Amino acid sequence: MAFTVQAEIKKNVLLLRMQGELDHHATEKIREELLNLMEEHDITHLVLNLEELEFMDSSGLGLMLGRYKHLQKKNGSMIICAISEPVKRLFEMSGLFRIMIIESSEDQALMRLGVA
Amino acid sequence: MNNEAVFKFRSISENEAFARMVVASFIAPYDPTIGELTDLKTVVSEAVTNAIIHGYDGKNDQWVYMTLLMEENVLTIEVRDEGIGMSDIEEAMQPLYTTKPEMERSGMGFTIMEHFMDAVEVTSVSTQGTTIRMSKHLASVQAECH
Ligand SMILES: Nc1ncnc2c1ncn2[C@@H]1O[C@H](COP(=O)(O)OP(=O)(O)OP(=O)(O)O)[C@@H](O)[C@H]1O
Numbered sequence: 001m002a003f004t005v006q007a008e009i010k011k012n013v014l015l016l017r018m019q020g021e022l023d024h025h026a027t028e029k030i031r032e033e034l035l036n037l038m039e040e041h042d043i044t045h046l047v048l049n050l051e052e053l054e055f056m057d058s059s060g061l062g063l064m065l066g067r068y069k070h071l072q073k074k075n076g077s078m079i080i081c082a083i084s085e086p087v088k089r090l091f092e093m094s095g096l097f098r099i100m101i102i103e104s105s106e107d108q109a110l111m112r113l114g115v116a
Numbered sequence: 117m118n119n120e121a122v123f124k125f126r127s128i129s130e131n132e133a134f135a136r137m138v139v140a141s142f143i144a145p146y147d148p149t150i151g152e153l154t155d156l157k158t159v160v161s162e163a164v165t166n167a168i169i170h171g172y173d174g175k176n177d178q179w180v181y182m183t184l185l186m187e188e189n190v191l192t193i194e195v196r197d198e199g200i201g202m203s204d205i206e207e208a209m210q211p212l213y214t215t216k217p218e219m220e221r222s223g224m225g226f227t228i229m230e231h232f233m234d235a236v237e238v239t240s241v242s243t244q245g246t247t248i249r250m251s252k253h254l255a256s257v258q259a260e261c262h
């Protein structure tokens with residue numbers, strides 16, 4: 001299934017709901033748009049809702065790690081919610097699990113950032 | 117039931133999804149578990165992506181070759197390119213090692229392949245190309261009675 005993403009902005013928080021398969025093809029298609037969106041709206045926190053993400057490989061890890069490093073410089077944070085078992089395994093393997101904030105739901109994540 | 121299939125496809129990023137579908141379809145008759153399916157799609161995605169972005173450096177008019185072999189309970193996947201090759205395979209396979217950090221690669225592809233498969237074998241010749249051969253014993257495949 002192709003990759004789609006829905007974006008919502010709440011103050012300085014960008015919420016992304018990802019659907020389908022996040023691979024090299026998909027990351028190449030969305031990276032620039034994502035960077036522009038974050039720049040334009042002066043985003044400091046990113047919330048990724050992975051509930052409907054059906055597949056991800058190292059390209060997705062690279063995209064997330066890239067945004068994480070970028071937000072770190074702005075003292076921002078990145079919260080991942082509704083993570084599936086397979087994606088969780090990739091996170092563990094790459095060390096992302098230790099550096100990202102994991103929440104069970106989108107509401108929890110938004111509450112944590114005070115924009116629920 | 118033993119089976120074998122051979123494919124060749126262009127080095128375009130759309131074919132990463134195609135290759136994942138191919139492996140999923142190939143093993144469908146063996147009733148794989150969801151976990152096995154995900155693992156196999158992931159390793160194929162890693163190997164094909166590497167062929168396209170590293171082997172062919174993004175050139176989209178080259179060929180990527182994939183062979184799938186099911187023999188007894190073991191699935192062997194071979195992905196081959198005729199691209200730039202690697203001079204130091206051992207170094208390339210280290211976790212977090214990448215030659216394309218500017219493309220936001222994380223250097224996790226080989227680590228993922230080694231994690232999800234029972235064996236991963238890499239042969240590569242500089243300027244000639246790279247072959248990844250990996251195999252996995254599928255628990256879900258019933259051994260045939262004779
Ligand atoms: N088919 C190939 N041809 C030439 N070099 C390759 C090939 N596959 C891998 N490499 C080399 O091995 C390195 C490590 O590969 P690996 O898949 O582990 O990480 P990556 O592709 O750089 O990052 P990631 O897979 O996390 O996106 C690559 O950076 C590249 O230098």
Ligand SMILES: [Mg+2]
Pocket residue numbers: 058162165166224225226
């Ligand atoms: Mg790779």
